[in-house]
Amino acid sequence: MDPQSLQAILGQAQAFFASKGLRFTKQREALVTLIFRNDEHFKPEDLLPKLGKSHAVSRATVYRTIALLVESGMLREISLGGGERLYDPNFLQSPHHNHLICVDCRKIIEFEDPNIDVMQNCITRRLGFSPTQKALRIEGSCDRLRLLGTCPNFKEGKKKSIPGTKRRV
Ligand SMILES: [Zn+2]
Numbered sequence: 001m002d003p004q005s006l007q008a009i010l011g012q013a014q015a016f017f018a019s020k021g022l023r024f025t026k027q028r029e030a031l032v033t034l035i036f037r038n039d040e041h042f043k044p045e046d047l048l049p050k051l052g053k054s055h056a057v058s059r060a061t062v063y064r065t066i067a068l069l070v071e072s073g074m075l076r077e078i079s080l081g082g083g084e085r086l087y088d089p090n091f092l093q094s095p096h097h098n099h100l101i102c103v104d105c106r107k108i109i110e111f112e113d114p115n116i117d118v119m120q121n122c123i124t125r126r127l128g129f130s131p132t133q134k135a136l137r138i139e140g141s142c143d144r145l146r147l148l149g150t151c152p153n154f155k156e157g158k159k160k161s162i163p164g165t166k167r168r169v
């Protein structure tokens with residue numbers, strides 16, 4: 001993400017925190033920067049080691065800040081089932097993208113397709129809705145593991161491990 005967009009995001013986060021009567025502390029600023037600097041899907045636990053010692057951000061602050069960013073609409077939650085959740089910082093720049101989730105290796109691929117937009121618009125109009133959020137989610141098995149029997153994302157006995165890899169098509 002370019003510095004200008006990041007500044008805009010920091011401003012947006014700051015305004016939201018202010019609207020809730022909360023201070024935009026150095027810790028929160030460091031967190032928001034980390035989350036939006038790269039647009040990878042992430043788990044809250046992924047963030048702590050990346051923050052380094054300088055900001056001394058507590059676990060509670062990480063979870064609370066993420067919850068607030070979700071509430072503000074800046075961050076989206078993706079449920080992987082079994083209570084497992086990922087967070088997606090990419091909705092601001094690309095609000096209508098969809099997700100393909102591999103149930104074996106938990107790889108997530110983002111995709112957009114104009115035909116899906118047309119279809120979604122037709123359906124919502126026919127049913128008398130104005131969509132405020134559109135996202136299609138498809139779960140399946142990726143070809144790599146199915147055809148080759150191996151996949152760099154798949155760790156035997158660690159089915160729940162979620163890689164940081166993401167591909168957009
Ligand atoms: Zn996404």
Ligand SMILES: [Zn+2]
Pocket residue numbers: 102103104105106107141142143144145151153
């Ligand atoms: Zn897979």
